[in-house]
Amino acid sequence: MRQQKLIPNPITDPIITPITINKEKFMQDQLQQLKEKLTEISNLSRAISLLGWDQQTYMPPAAAESRGNQLALLGKLAQEMSISPDFGKIVDKLKRYLPDLDPESDNARLISVSSKDYDKATRVPVDFVVEQAKVSALAQQAWVEARQKSDFLIFLPHLEKIVELRRRYASFFPEVDHPYDALLDDFEPGMKTSEVKTIFDDMRPKQVELIKAISKMPQVEDTFLHQAFDEKKQWDFGVEVITRFGYDWNRGRQDKAHHPFTTSFGLDDVRITTRVDPNFFNTMLFGTMHECGHALYGLGIRRSLDYSGLDGGASLAIHESQSRMWENLVGRSLPFWEFFYPRLQEIFPTQLGNISVNIFYNGINKVQPTYIRVEADEATYNMHIMLRLELEIAMIEGEVAIKDLPAIWNSRMEEYLGVTPPNDAQGVLQDIHWSFGGLGYFSTYALGNLISVQLWEKINQDIPDLSDQIRQGKFSNLLGWLVDHIHQHGRKFEPQELVQKVTGSTINSAPYLRYLNKKYNQIYNI
């Protein structure tokens, strides 16, 4: 309704002049033009996403090169649309109306987000975009080979170029406090390096302390998770769980992929992918709940934002807060298993018939420092992230020689987690992100964890019997809360603003540490 307040009412508002009317009409015309441009960009982006989805699910192996050519063309067209002078002119005209608009209205946000997007896109020279695409393509190939052979030297010259390009990218935004801010902003709009550092510096010693305390206690049993579980039965159980969560199969689907991901082709088509390990229970189910969390976010965005450019997530951290909430705060909780465990035992009587729900719950929450981030438990996960953030900032500051990364990595792993990777494949080479230039990305994973519990505390205030509802397999109030407070806003608010608005605090680690301590004190009898 807010948008309408600018339309003058000739009866109650007798001092309208033709100029006011024209001004309003002119703004609406420009807004219409902006939306048309954004709709084109949306449609093209969605087509690009489908090419990517297919590439990772069904594409025949030999088609990799031709798919790359298709993606390159569509990417070029999308880039041209995003930086077209026509688009810039419309945005510039609309910015003049910002003082007249409610700053929290959809239109005001649409104008400011579009303006920021346009400004960022046009600051980066087209040549640079092309060079970066080429360097990344080669770097990804080199990374695959380097990881296979566990030989960092194969990847080294590529990573050096990637870092050099990322530094150059940061230089297009000279106004930032720290060059890393420019990288972070692509994933966490408005977030500063100094903020993240402060949050992590506060959290690090406390999390290290918890991990040490756990390591002194007797280990929980989890061997029952490592046995043969029929793939189809695992899949079907996952489907049962996320159907109860509220995943709308009319607007989504689930397929297999080697590296699970969620992708949106608009508010009516948000798909998840999962992989299944026939000999380990956790991979499939927790992966499915995680991706479902992302998908529920995409499906919950307000329909009036569709095609507007605000129809995505607020940031990667906010997105991750949703996936981690469904995966961990819901899916690794005792109430959840009090409801689902009898069903799971029914499906896998041989494997789990003699395992009690409490033993099962402890097992899926086992804490054990490992080399590999994606396999890390809740207690140790953030340590992997903090290590990467420190290295990324040092790389961008030029404070570290890239060739020294493996040694620094290993010594920091020892310091934070008490383990030393046996080789670089399980150490510095384990993640794909740097190879595609994704510096600035990792911290969003840890921030997502923190935000998930900040929201969780608020939800439990608003829905005091949430645990009981979960114990009865009811998730509709939870999902409704998330839609109302988070999902529906799409990309309208920046992450810090959204967290502040919803929880009353900015992003911080206190709730997450409270949650971890409580959970693990109970499981490990600390």
Place this chain on the structure above:
Amino acid sequence: MRQQKLIPNPITDPIITPITINKEKFMQDQLQQLKEKLTEISNLSRAISLLGWDQQTYMPPAAAESRGNQLALLGKLAQEMSISPDFGKIVDKLKRYLPDLDPESDNARLISVSSKDYDKATRVPVDFVVEQAKVSALAQQAWVEARQKSDFLIFLPHLEKIVELRRRYASFFPEVDHPYDALLDDFEPGMKTSEVKTIFDDMRPKQVELIKAISKMPQVEDTFLHQAFDEKKQWDFGVEVITRFGYDWNRGRQDKAHHPFTTSFGLDDVRITTRVDPNFFNTMLFGTMHECGHALYGLGIRRSLDYSGLDGGASLAIHESQSRMWENLVGRSLPFWEFFYPRLQEIFPTQLGNISVNIFYNGINKVQPTYIRVEADEATYNMHIMLRLELEIAMIEGEVAIKDLPAIWNSRMEEYLGVTPPNDAQGVLQDIHWSFGGLGYFSTYALGNLISVQLWEKINQDIPDLSDQIRQGKFSNLLGWLVDHIHQHGRKFEPQELVQKVTGSTINSAPYLRYLNKKYNQIYNI
């Protein structure tokens, strides 16, 4: 090698002038520019094809509208590229070199095909394209409803508009002999209505005669085809068969779709789709072989034509000749089943253990006039096509009132096949083609049948022991012949030209009628 003859050799050809060199260099530059434009159009078309493939295989139901929006944008971009004045200028410049080029060289054909495509695309006003897209979208919806309710009146006003638009389309090509030529040319480049009429007029009475002769003989047994066949086993048998045909799974895949189709995203990605009827054997297997025939064509195109605009099939009829050859001439032949039937009996012992290969062969070749084209056997299929062609020509000529179509349809069905559809759903409303404006399309199905046997006679001359090879499950010589004579050329030759070049005759029905008579005289002991 032909392209190189224009590059002068300074030693053997001492009279080169700088002007000749410049001319050659200029042509190569223009050709390079043409190929770059065509590569962009190819990449965009392939992306569009993927959106279409997904729409018919995996897309969630609610996404139909948003997919339509994506397709509309990409279609618009492709249209803009195809009619861009830049493209036209390049083509115009290149046409000047045609007299210097070997008319059968790739470059000469590339220039003439591009020139014809550009001319056709630019003759059609953009407004018309938009109007047609809108009318078709509504007409398709109406057709679905009309067929469901078996009520032609629901579809009538839409079909009237479609026909009106097709007549208007034909008017953009005033130079043709018959307005229907303009429609036919979109599917069968260079083919004339009069040619098709002559072929069909010659064939019609002979095919009617055969059908009548068969109808007087005792009917063959085929009830064993109508029983429960496990879906997965059917699927796996189909995979076994087309793997032996030579379908390259590294460059293709098979998925389920309600309306089976084949689609190409380039020479390294040509996918087929099939549907499975759990209670009728024929649907899955013959459908799979049919689509595989299309796919082998797409996969056999010469690599140097990739992205050139010549990297498609020569025409729909040539394409259909390939699918019908693998489905019928191979897949419904006795030698084929002499090889595969023991394996099929092994898979379905209960259903087929007591059925001999000869009884099975007769059963899958049963002739029985039906109302439905897609279910028609080889002997009656063409009659369905001839009926549609006559009606289409009459509609375009304005010789028939659209409202009278159902009555005319039914009386002609009685005349040709001795059956009268019980309702319009099984009569005039059965096919989707008219609803998307596909007038001019149907005759290609029958022409494909004729061409398949014309080629088959030539292949059997060139590979005299082909039957024995098939009896041993060997298809590589057959596929190799098709690649050499048909597939590799892509869209380089027009269909009549290609058939003439390969078989020494233009398209005609004599070989097909010889084939039908021989086959059915044997099966029905006529």
